[in-house]
Amino acid sequence: MSLLKLGIPKGSLEDATVDLFLRAGWRIRRSSRNYFPTVDDPELRLSLVRAQEMSRYVADGVLDAGLTGKDWILENDSDVVEVCDLVYSKASTNPARWVLVVPNDSPVQRPEDLHGKVVATELVNFTRRYFAERGIEVAVEFSWGATEAKVVEGLCDAIVEVTETGSTIRAHGLRIVETLLVTNTQLIANHRAWADPGRRRKIEQVAQLLQAALRADGMVGLKMNVPGERMEDVIDLLPSLQAPTVAHLFRTDWLSVEAVVEERVVRDLVPKLLAAGATGIIEYPLNKIL
Template identity: 45%
Template sequence: MLSIALPKGSLEDQTLLLFAEADLPVRKSSRAYNPTIDDPRITRVKVLRPQEIPIYVADGHFDLGISGHDWVTETGADVVEVAELPYAKTGAGVVKMVLAVCDDSPVGTAADIPPGSRITTEFPNVTRAFFERLGIPVDVQFSYGATEAKVPELMDALVDLTETGSTLRQNGLRIVEVILESTTRLLASRSAWEDPEKRQAIEEVRTLLLGVIEARGRVLLSMNVAEDRMDEVIAQLPAMKRPTVNRLYGSSDYEITTVADKATVNILIPRLKSAGAEDILEVPITKIVR
């Protein structure tokens, strides 16, 4: 029913991990660009560069695709951004499209860029539009990679993506402006989104992917608590809404369950124990579907 284009390159590993955790594992064969997903909703899978995916989805070659919002903006592709999937090359996070200059440049902000400056980038359309808004005429030149290596010898500044800025700093570059922030998106073609049968399948795939995203970094905590210690224990608990409380069969004690951030359980569990919780279980969560 659905054809889907998955990204090759920097987003590939995290995308494959997400689909595996969503119970939609991508199975590669000797034909690396034509893997399969063993799911009745997905009939064709292709691995392509993320730069191309928004265009191919917009043109109807694929019903679904995964690419960055940066490439949707750069290509101007007319697609439906079905869901935000906040992961990048190194895991969860947002990437930034930035304007950077060499460390010893007198430029402090984008407005300081001298007219006629040479700007190297893989995002010429976004870059031109940005400087047009500033009213600064610049010479935008397309970069085929290693963009940071061209400043200052060949170019005066660059526009590129960064997660942490570390690569720019290592190459003696300094960020002077954030042009836009981008996350990975689940994209759909207009025709697929308007088709009732395909739209239902797209929404089901979205539910699985977002369920994994929501569950990342979360655990389920379950514990037994005596009735007279209930308030003390509950006061320690985080919860998405409220903790679930159930009476234990044949006992005056209760079972309490809640969701907590994995990063906090090393502090939380001892506090729960001190407050009166017993038989505390920590259980990994694979999906949270709201």
């Protein structure tokens, strides 16, 4: 049995990650005094690691695989295998963006206007490369936090900050000049672990089931009985992922119909299905779609 050392992001994505693993089939138990959560899978050993550091630990082989943002892979210039994207967030359905931000009254309208100015950010290496590749000379300073306050107080001329909706930026009287990077969570692997058949099999299993759990987000199953003569009317209403499953009920002209649909359409869809002749409609949740 190959033991896979897997990193779970500690911090803002921690709860959402544990919830995603639960829907994928793994029950993770954490302790406030322990950085090594337990999981009901003898092939996994988990570690809680800050997303900012995850790609370094995976690249160095301390971890075989882990979940972190594309932004921190680029920031650390980590040589890792990017196995798959995992787009999930408790805060918003919008993708996270690293944006160039200035005060509303700043004369800066484009990155080139910051030539010779000071930019503060947590994403220092990426930001330096971004401006250097465009031939724009700026001084990039590391920010330990409260980055918006630095530009509000005039401690720097601009900041590069992460946002999903932009609401916090606007609330501070700031405006976005340009989006520098759109990022999302990724499952990454160490090259040696990826080359090992046993550990690669486990990494691919984790990737497959996490993606299946994400595909099930916002989806439900519908099951109903339909008289044969009303079948076409009902089928025309069903926005299924594929063709609905249809089976004859024993010794009747009725049919059983089953389909996967978006949960948000159910409240409008069910009255139409009833009017079209469907009966005994059952709605049920989905954990994974494979």
